[in-house]
Amino acid sequence: MLTPEVVHPDLSVGAVLRSRLVQPPRAAITDRAGAPIVIDRPVVTVGLQPSRVTDLPVTVARAAELTGVDRAALLGRVTAAKPDAFVEVITLRREAYDAKRDALRLLPGVVLREGVRQLAPTTSFARALLGKVGPATAEIVKRSAGAVRPDQVVGLSGLQSRYDAQLGGTPGVTVEAVGPKGSPNRLVFATPPVPGTPIQLTLDPAVQQAADAALLTAPAGRTAALVVVQPSTGDVLAVANNGPQGPGLDRALTGRYPPGSTFKIASTLALLREGLTPAQTVACPATVTVSGKQFSNAENEVLGAQPFRVDFANSCNTAFVGSADRITSEQLQAAARDLGYGAYDLGVGAAVADVPVTSDPVQHAAQVIGQGQVLASPLSVAVSAATVATGRLRPPRLLMSVPATAPGPALPQAADLRALTRLVVTQGTARVLASVPGAPVSGKTGTAEFGTDVPPRTHAWFTGFSGDLAFAVLVEDSGFGGVVAAPVAGALLRGLR
Template identity: 45%
Template structure:
């Protein structure tokens, strides 16, 4: 949308011409001094204190130049040519208006000076085109803001994710109602649109008689159900417009963010970049990369003639915003969101992250309806439960334990007075002396805890770092990579082995762990390919033999352990389930549980999280299975 400010000018008189004859030195010096005074005054947007042949020109100039009052201008004197026999001189003025940091309007005009009166003093014969070339008597000046096109956000292979899409702006047209009907219509509109009625009524009553009082903006498709009831309200008006939107309202909403009218805080903190009424990024990537996506506004200086026709005197074009590239796969992102949404709006918070191990590309980062707009997929901080046993297994492999070694998996174990047990429906066939592979496949807590004394301080955090967990990176958007701090007690060390205690991770971090196992190195996830990130290799990188063993352990989860329901999923799937207790116990003494599942298949690594459920295999597992299928 463009904005126009117009000044008002009354008739101006005067002449301007150029000659070559030069008069006496005293006259020339006096004319030069007046020319310098004129340039100085014009640089202050005024003709005050400058002698004029027509005093009405002073106020007329002030009115016509008013739309440019806030634009810095510098005026300098070029040639001063006097025609002695005619008692006049022509002065060349060089103008430079600083319309923006990147655009200047520069030109020259010729102003006439005349000499007259008993004392033969010089005065300025001001005319409209002395202000700007081709400005005619009766013209008005104006400034137009040229709004750039906002850049798109793209996904894998350049697929457009966010672009201008049609919307309807619903509101009240106050030119159609007055008096008490304003409040009545505002209340009815609020009921139809399900918005805050008192707030809408207050705004409607406060705004001017010709205002459009916006109540809600809806996608064109979403708006169809609203139109019949809305149209019956006196003064109701739906205005067609467009906004940068993703394919659906839910599509990566927390990650991509939204665009809307700039808040007062944004305007104040922008140092002039953002103006009141601008549409800007308010959250997510839209906010973080708003300057890139917005581009730079342009400016045009226009003149309106007596016939109302507009002429452009100068234009500094707007610079359109640049696209922001991401690696999101539109199909996988939409699939992840459909799967999470199928649980219903009342379901617990959930998230799914998918990463391509070969290059770290983030293919999907979805949040379920229960997340209530939060980006739990990337920034959630939760105990990862038994999915962390992939990390614990690596630490134990490095201690010398082999996949075929026999370990003890008792029903319970006690550490420093605290009892630990396996999950309630742990298979009896996997108790007792079992291979390390079987202990991981069936997710035996007591076996992992029973071998915790094989590890030295720092071994667990080093193993985590080798799989990309607990090491922060600036990926160009907020991400929580988790933490594996040193344990302070024996019971803390035991709890850490099974992904409880002080160990925390996000779904994004656990997808990174799975991707690192599959890739055979610490994967650095990439969402924004143009955002340069330097990865510092872990102190003890993952070796080919270690990654091969870990892939074998995760495959055993599917072939003989808690992930056997994935056995008929096409391709070779590796997985790990997880459940983590948290919060306060219920009336029966049971604690609520976070549920997790991570998996790999070919060049794909996935993590699924549900904030509250029965177990990883029963709650998170079906969501992961649906995604892999």
């Protein structure tokens, strides 16, 4: 016969055993100096108690207006809840709640719960990269095969999810003998929780916050991304995203776009290797036709016969297309690879740049100006600028625990590339950056066509370097790189000076 004593010698008649998970403090994600980025910060969870709501449609509409949540979805959840349930509306950072506190307190049926949550310094701070922490979803619990409990706090996205086991540590367990009502509980077994291990990133908080702020200067309603790399080390200093859907989707690392004229840096490297010089005259006519396909310049620009450095500074498409037969597709691919268009293991998802070899002369001509089938992320484009700045490719690094990769061989053409990219700012399509204080700015604008509309829609790009910072700005579906993206780069640099 099974008796309580058989289960445990201290278990009395009428008592039961109750286990409880003891979760350790979550380890920090730290910046390059070792300071925690994501730490416990005060929050207020706003909720509604249906039984206390006097006019449900009006209250829900006002709550949705104040918090930005979907009104219909909130109404459905409140309607379906039990009368005395706590229906969560939103969890706000303390400072965001304080700005709306008086209005929220006036809502009939509102319930406010103070607490803490693991958060970055601001709502936009590398949000897509860092990810979120919260109660395990039903899907996560199911996928864990019993390793994760429904009440457990886990990483839900980004680095928090990728390194959840390392950051979360190992929960402890307590088992208590719970006696009949009124008798004290007795601890019969316990294992202590094992704290998680921090992750140190290469991010620089000052650069990251300047990048986040710079993206706010992009045209309203446009999706934008910005990556900053340290040329001397390859360290990624900032990963910023913004747009109508917020900063939660990491286009900076995982997006793949035609790089447009920013890719002319790679084309120029290939041309220089084949003997072209910046002083050599290269025609910039209105149009150039390749195997029946006509290529033209932005706004039908015509420069005529000019030194190549003038063509580069003014981003003349026809000068590059007309020079495409000087290099092979393989040489173009090699130049792009040597600048940093490739695949990188950052410890988190990152898109692979694609510069395919082609035997089609039209495709080759298009790829020389960063169109065709060339695709790259803002990270790859930023790395190419960093390579020009130092004359050596240093693969990007995001985790300080990963040893820095040895730099690639010196590029003999780097000095010419630096001079050409400087001309873009002093005499070319990025003159808007000529007055930025501090170290001189060099770079390349890009206006990348996409889709099938006539005239085509365009993404705006700017990539460049200044001092020990290299960067790439992308603003989706927004116009010319020199008009839209270059000013965002200027905002970044001014924010740091």
